[in-house]
Amino acid sequence: MINWKVNLAVLWVGQFFVMAGMTMIMPFLPLYLKEMGLQDAQEIATWTGIIFAGNFVTSFLFQPFWGGMADRYGRKVMLLRSGFGMAAVMTTMGFAHAPWVLLLLRLVNGTISGYAPASVALMSTNTPREHIGFAMGTLQSGAVAGSILGPFIGGLLAELIGFRYIFYVTGAMLFIASMVTMLLVKEKFNAAEAKKQPKISVIQGYKDLRPIRQLPTLYSITFVIQFSIQCSMPLMALFVEELHGTGELLAFYAGLVASITGFSNMVAAPLLGKLSDRIGPQRILFVSLIGAAIFFIPQAFVQNVWQLMAARFCLGIFIGGLLPTVNSLIRTYTPVGMESRSYSFNTSALALGNMLGPVIGGALSGFLNIRELFLFATVMLAINAAWSYRTLLGKHKISDGAL
Structure with a gap:
């Protein structure tokens, strides 16, 4: 065992x-x-x-x-x-x-x-x-x-x-x-059984997984999470300076604002993961997407650093419910023997969000300020929530569980 x-x-x-x-x-x-x-x-x-x-x-x-x-x-x-x-x-x-x-x-x-x-x-x-x-x-x-x-x-x-x-x-x-x-x-891995499976290319592996309609949705959620967080990061230090003004603690506040989402994420992820074992990861995922979308909104209207930190702390709580439930659901929908391949495509989506978020966010900064980028992230997450509800909760009514 x-x-x-x-x-x-x-x-x-x-x-x-x-x-x-x-x-x-x-x-x-x-x-x-x-x-x-x-x-x-x-x-x-x-x-x-x-x-x-x-x-x-x-x-x-x-x-x-x-x-x-x-x-x-x-x-x-x-x-x-x-x-x-x-x-x-x-x-x-x-x-x-x-x-x-x-x-x-x-x-x-x-x-x-x-x-x-x-x-x-x-x-x-x-x-x-x-x-x-x-x-x-x-x-x-x-x-x-x-x-x-x-x-x-x-x-x-x-x-x-x-x-x-x-x-x-x-x-x-x-x-x-x-x-x-x-x-x-x-x-626990049956190497002899795994070797009996035919060798397939990366492209063929994706084609084999693509018909499972839930998986593209889950990969998109991973991408949107990272993209939404990263697209405003190139401007975050300047935004903190705008709110706080120049001073000795500017670098400290900029670092705190950047990391506080991670602190609440770290605390919330195991708790929300355990809750998903009881009521279902689909529900936790949907509620977390809505919550993350909502808590990008106050960041667009904050007037001081403490308000920004409070909004980002709350954002981190809901972000903590996203990646663990995505990983749990990938395991649920992936055929036996293709788990690592499926997770690797999700990791590629994560890397793509980390790559494109700062680049596109920096490019959009010529047209949008950081407050408008926060609202842009809200729209992306809301659209993703609607898609995930249709794809993942079609056969899982909210009334079936605790939510």
Whole structure:
């Protein structure tokens, strides 16, 4: 019998280390480029954007391939491939001597990444169905905690040990997480049966899944979540400055506003996941989409930083109910033997939202201010909620459950 609670604890730590390692470079990346010899501010800004996005570009392209491999050879193998591979690449980043080298390594890192979707696929296929919602929510909280604390830890370490040594620390963290995964995570996987299945391409795999009408809806929800959050982020610091004015605490408030959504997300995700085990993930998903759409609205009308933080804290609560229920529902609707492939397409949708959100948000800033971008996000989420209600709740009336 697989001890799913041990798996969950180990993979929670692994998710935390992976996401913290991926985001640690955010606060000091421009300074690291300056240390390499770049001086022009515009050049530094351009390279920063390209290097940061590089990871998501290759992740978007390669995740479906690794998902197919996981369905054929096992999810734990993909966890170890990704974990040890990223540990080596992150350590190598500490030796980068030019921006193009760092970009190349970020592209390689995105190519071999896949710890998160493999974790989700392994947990979903090795957890009792009555606990899947709780497991998905808890796993999500580990990733969010890493995303929140990664930039903070990175900034702190930059002051203490310097930029290059952070990559060595990150590589060591990923190596330790991979070792613990190898020793403690157990998987129930029938390799002989999986090998009997015909080999299919990524495109054919998508064609096989596309007729399941719920899956495109779930992938779109993942994309819209990330896009909605990220499209306003390039302007967030300027918006905080507009509300607060210039001063010594401006950077602190800007960081707090950016991270407070993650804090409430981290707390809410396991609780809403557990509730979804009782009343159904479809209901939690629909209510969370409506709630997220609603709490983008007050952000367009706030008059001070504290009001903005309160609105974004409430937004994070509903965001916490989205990705775990999406992952739970993907497991429900995906045919047996194609779970990893299905989750990998969802990860590609996540990477696409992370990629296009800041780019399109920055482009729209020439026509819309940040308050109007918040309302734009509301419209996107509302449309997505209507589509999800029609696709996912058509056979699940609200009166059937607690809601």
